[in-house]
Amino acid sequence: MEILSASEQDIERAAKALAAGALVAFPTETVYGLGADAFSLSALARVFEAKNRPRFDPLIIHIAEHGALSRIADTSSLDDAAMQRLSLLSQRLWPGPLTLVLPKRPELPDLATAGLATAAVRLPSHPAAQKLIRLSTGAVAAPSANLFGCLSPTRAEHVMAQLGAKIDFVIDGGKTPVGVESTVLDLSRDTPSILRPGGTSREAIEALIGPVELSTALPADSHGTQGSPSAPRSPGQLKSHYSPHTPLVLCRRGELIARGEYPNRPPNAAQSEGRLYFSPPGNGELTPSDRVLSATGDTLEAAANLFDMLHELDSLGLELIRAEEAPETGLGLAINDRLRRAAD
Ligand code: TXA
Ligand code: MG
Numbered sequence: 255m256e257i258l259s260a261s262e263q264d265i266e267r268a269a270k271a272l273a274a275g276a277l278v279a280f281p282t283e284t285v286y287g288l289g290a291d292a293f294s295l296s297a298l299a300r301v302f303e304a305k306n307r308p309r310f311d312p313l314i315i316h317i318a319e320h321g322a323l324s325r326i327a328d329t330s331s332l333d334d335a336a337m338q339r340l341s342l343l344s345q346r347l348w349p350g351p352l353t354l355v356l357p358k359r360p361e362l363p364d365l366a367t368a369g370l371a372t373a374a375v376r377l378p379s380h381p382a383a384q385k386l387i388r389l390s391t392g393a394v395a396a397p398s399a400n401l402f403g404c405l406s407p408t409r410a411e412h413v414m415a416q417l418g419a420k421i422d423f424v425i426d427g428g429k430t431p432v433g434v435e436s437t438v439l440d441l442s443r444d445t446p447s448i449l450r451p452g453g454t455s456r457e458a459i460e461a462l463i464g465p466v467e468l469s470t471a472l473p474a475d476s477h478g479t480q481g482s483p484s485a486p487r488s489p490g491q492l493k494s495h496y497s498p499h500t501p502l503v504l505c506r507r508g509e510l511i512a513r514g515e516y517p518n519r520p521p522n523a524a525q526s527e528g529r530l531y532f533s534p535p536g537n538g539e540l541t542p543s544d545r546v547l548s549a550t551g552d553t554l555e556a557a558a559n560l561f562d563m564l565h566e567l568d569s570l571g572l573e574l575i576r577a578e579e580a581p582e583t584g585l586g587l588a589i590n591d592r593l594r595r596a597a598d
Pocket of ligand 1: 313314355374398436
């Protein structure tokens with residue numbers, strides 16, 4: 255694997271390679287993606303292989319222009335209301351951390367969509383991502399650039415550590431600004447439904463198109479228990495996902511208290527634990543293995559730090575990470591979704 259910068263010249267080189275079948279990891283505003291030509295069967299197969307990703311888990315197709323949507327999605331079966339929603343969302347929230355699930359075009363390989371009749375499409379706002387997509391094939395399939403089930407990468411270093419030997423290039427664009435994956439919104443059914451909460455808040459979507467369902471595999475109040483018994487509509491919404499190597503326990507907001515202070519502490523409790531606070535703890539004192547997601551209790555700032563701080567804590571060789579839930583507003587929905595899956 256070769257590390258490239260986000261310069262025009264390096265991106266041009268990566269784009270040429272991608273168009274010729276290479277796997278290129280690149281920064282987006284959410285997390286790093288592992289890019290492959292969406293229409294190349296061999297490149298798509300290598301993506302699944304590199305990530306150890308099961309073939310039933312479909313990929314998101316990234317485009318750089320609104321006009322490229324028609325290469326991926328066939329909107330002819332959508333009714334007027336659905337077309338209206340698509341138009342509002344794509345005009346107002348693209349480019350950005352929003353993925354739309356739409357009926358797929360038959361030309362898009364089934365391997366990209368895991369055999370589903372729908373395709374997930376996103377127009378990212380990160381300039382390096384846009385350049386890479388535009389200069390390569392205009393349609394880049396890209397899952398998050400991590401091993402299946404592990405923490406998503408918010409820095410090029412995370413990609414190198416997990417996928418280094420298995421991919422061709424990584425474009426190093428520094429830390430990704432949003433820090434959690436895109437919101438996946440299903441527009442292919444009568445009622446729009448959030449399949450994965452992410453970098454675009456439910457509130458921002460509802461302000462444009464009215465109420466949407468939240469249809470994730472775990473109920474909102476779940477604390478590590480199995481969610482709805484029905485199969486997840488988004489195959490990537492597996493119960494255990496986004497996991498650090500260190501065991502993680504989730505606490506309700508405000509109940510994360512310092513080591514040794516919590517009542518009935520079992521004698522065999524972890525000796526070394528780290529804490530991930532949503533906002534600064536009331537009693538103040540932090541140890542070197544504690545992190546605070548947002549000094550001001552802002553869900554946007556907290557989301558931007560989530561995977562980054564989990565990667566840091568995971569590298570400390572701790573026995574346990576105890577994390578505090580975020581409030582269920584704004585990007586708090588996405589933060590809690592990732593923490594619940596990390597805790598399973
Ligand atoms: O922010 C992001 O979305 C990042 C960056 C790289 O763009 N990508 C990303 O991809 O998170 P990935 O593969 O890690 O997650 C894609 C999610 C999975 O949960 C997958 O099941 C779902 O999108 N998905 C993809 N196609 C779908 C479809 N046709 N119907 C339902 N869910 C789909
Ligand atoms: Mg992923």
